Amino acid sequence: MGLIAYIKSLFILQLLAGFVFVVSGLIINFIQLCTCVLWPLNRQLYRKINTRLSYSLWSQLVMLLEWWSGTECTLYTEQATVDKFGKEHAIIILNHNYEIDFLCGWTMCERYGVLGASKVLAKYDLLKVPLIGWTWYFLEIVFCKRKWEEDRDTVFKGLNQLRDYPEFMWFLLYCEGTRFTPKKHKISMEVAESKGLPKLKYHLLPRTKGFTTTLSCLKGTVSAVYDVTLNFRDKQVPTLLGIVNGKKYMADMNIKRYSVEEIPDDEKECATWLHQLYQRKDELQEQYEKEGCFHGPTIKPPRRLWTLLNFLFWATLLLTPLLNFACGVVVSGSPLLIVGFLIFCFIASIAVRRLISVSEVNKTGSTYGNLEGKKEN
DSSP states (O other), rough: OOOOHHHHHOOHHHHHHHHHHHHHHHHHHHHHHGGGGGGGHHHHHHHHHHHHHHHHHHHHHHHIIIISSOOOOEESSSSSHHHTTTTSOOOEEEOOOOHHHHHHHHHHHHHTTOOOTTTTEGGGGGSSSSHHHHHHOOOOOOOSSEOOOOOOOOHHHHHHGGGGGGSSOOOEOOTSSSSOOOHHHHHHHHHHHTTTOOOOSSOOOHHHHHHHHHHHHHEEEEEEEEEEEEEEEGGGGOOOOHHTTOOOEEEEEEEEEEEEGGGSSSHHHHHHHHHHHHHHHHHHHHHHHHHHOSSSOOEOOOTTTTHHHHHHHHHHHHHHHHHHHHHHHHHHHHHHHHHHHHHHHHHHHHHHHHHHHTTOOGGOOOOOSHHHHHHOO
């Protein structure tokens, strides 16, 4: 292990970075709460402010990927497609196989200027997650319980509300509904067989309702759908904990742009189009599994300094008083103060670990595997 790799693996540095993220997130959430007074007065100003506030939080995670771990992302797509990035509203369809797939999506959002305005159709349970769920709430993220009878009104209202969003946004959809695991895949393919749908080898059966509803509600606002298939070289299995430890990964993203005019308006035909799209994604995964790469032209968009500068700003603002306080505690020699500070550090480490666990594959909740989950697919 080299010196730099050893330094990155030090728990104290990871704890300090976690402290910066958590405390800055709470400050940002408080400011977002204060901006709520603007909503009835000037909704677009509220949105522009919250877009930039959320960028200040999410870019800290992107900084970990780009600058701390040094993970590289290579795009396999046409230059004509890249030229439209950040210049149009778009729906992103991404395979859901890895703990950090969302982070790879965010790094592309950051490099093309849409990170703060990125959207997602999120599980309702995430609304309760501190920082992440709270920030999403102020960003007008649409939360759903995956029960259409309960979600219908909420989803339609939330999506229609985004039609006049003032910033270019990328709306991320995990059409599979949950992260891929062998157990979920087995159950999903049983559902596919019972419905006479084509089986997939590397994906779960896509849930079409979320896609068809999102496209229908945002048609006229969204001008394209980007099909993104993500893989990692050398069969790497990346984790968020690996990123925190400074491990470098090599990500490849195959991107194909579809104009919304190419996609059928009819709900059933649109659902069929999505199933066909996932057959193509499966073929791409099969190719990558055999050859270790995608085909076509490659583009490596450069990382930007903004994520690093943003983190350094928060680190300077928050760590300076913390370190001064820690030095004061040690110099004081007071057992009570020292024990209290150690307890604070212990609680902080647990909080950071809990946030990381939200993304872990073996801890993600799913309706797959029970009767209700089968019915909803």
